[in-house]
Amino acid sequence: MLNTISFEAIKTAVQQWLNMHWGPHLAFIAECILIGLLVIVFFAVLGLLLVFMERKVSAVMQIRLGPNRVGPKGWLQTSADTLKLMLKEGLTPDGADKFLFNLAPFLIMIAAMLIMVPIAFARNFQIWDINIGVLYISSIASISVIAILMAGWSSNNKYALLGAMRSGAQIISYELSAGVAVITMVMLTQSLSIQDIILSQQNGWWIFKGHIPAIIAFIIFMIAATAETNRAPFDLAEAESELTAGFHTEYSGMKFALFFLAEYINVFIVCAVAAILFFGGWMPFHIGNWEGFNHIMDYIPSSIWFLGKTFCLIFLIMWFRWTFPRLRIDQLLNLEWKYLLPISLANLLLMTIIVVLKWYL
Amino acid sequence: MTGLYTLLQINQLNNTAENYFPIGVQIIFAIGFVATMIGLSALVGPKRKTSDKLENFSSGIASHGNARQPMAVKYFLIAILFVLFDVEVIFFYPYAVNFKFLGWAGFWEIVLFVVLFLIGFIYIIKKGALQWED
């Protein structure tokens, strides 16, 4: 196995080095600081990468070039944009509730950062495996609704308030079917811990061995995830043509950049959760008894597997955005309450029957 | 507190409260990150505040009255139905973890639970409570 350059090996090496040189207490504090810094660096890189990816993907879909001036092939475009936003003035409008207006970006970033805790990036590379990991993720995700309502209400702007209300109604509605889809998969693993869910897919990903209910759950989860991240075709909360920019209309400079970053991090998180639940997280792709094939697959590092799956799903969500036209709010709520929720509940019962009868591998 | 010293090492003392420590660390770092970014931006960015600039944005026309107008009652209906269904969904989690142990008895319990919810759901749809436009 090529474990010498994996994240797991680096982690163990760092841990050993710290414990050898500094003693357990200092080593622990150093680890905490290292993890915090790592997550922040990861956020920054992820934000830059995903915005660039979105622009390139949209360019390809609309047969144009996209950003291509700053840096080789436009690679530095998003860094330049960030620098520009940094140099802009951060305004707080006169009628705004100053405290809440400035608190909202903090809250939304705290929520984004907390969700990162249980996500496994590679084999044995996870900040901490919570024994109710999946539930924890959905609980923190529901906190970000409060940040959005806070931002929209405190701005004292009609567009912002309307956008926040729409976005709040949308996120809470789609949280239901996303939750049921997650439970459908938890039925198979009988554990909410991310580590257990991934390890249960050792001999095949759930999307393959979970029969039809797993596929239905995956489709429902992807629709709900797109809606929960407020992305097109469900982006009527920030419908540019009618509501300017939705709940962050009044935000400028770095505060706007933080909302933007949080949006892309949320896209990454929902796709990572989907990759973990349905595609086995960092588990390599194995086919039954094909020993040779499975060995070759094992040579690909686990982090590549995880990031590869996640980015494929992110591409899928971007594809949605540039393909489908925006829904109206009544269509949006009908889709959730009259179709997705009953279907996902029926799907859950179907999955229960399958597992009770032991009709799966 | 031995679990704390091996923060990166997973699955050790998985079920104790001390393991929630990383969450506290993450909160501190998130606050620090946002504060640094906004502070840095405030430091290097221009500060020329005029009353025109600080006005609320309303597509170039003067804004009329307070933005905090009463909202439609439909939002309230969606929120309260969400609360009810959310509690239902949360009841599924302990079931999903335990249902092999519970077997068919547990299955019928949950079916009864879902059926009662479905009755309410059908009532809501029939009454047109989720109809956005009257």
Add this chain to the structure above:
Amino acid sequence: MNVIQVLFWILSAMALVSALMVLLSKNPVHSVLWLVAVFFAISGHYILLNAQFIAIVNLIVYAGAIMVLFLFVIMLMNLNKDTEPQKNIWMKLAGAISAGCLLMILVSLIKQAPELQAKTAMMNEGGIGLIANLGKALFNTYVVPFEISSILFLSAMVGAVVIGKKD
């Protein structure tokens, strides 16, 4: 004092201060957001008691769902200054007296309950708050209350629709 105790005091102080701020803040939206802070502190307490599932459910249901409902309800009302009803001094007095009575009853009950005083909270031990054990208890011992709760939800749904839908 060990770390758990220090955390307990910090969380208690947080909960009490936020609860006071719920009452003292003039703006109802601020009150709701302080209430969210209270729920966070209480979730922290649950984690100290090793009731992790309850802690997370407290966050999802109370901080996530019910507070969003509260915010929506507050945004339904007209909160501008000129429509704020002037509260009668007698109303305030009646409210203070009835709340004081409730507090007195609670305090005296706790004082008179020796079985409560003899017990110390299970800090960081015991597994009943973990999801697997909780589920076993819920679907075996407490299955009748569980089913009855769904009837409660049914009535809540009907109530919401009757109130929210005028025709």
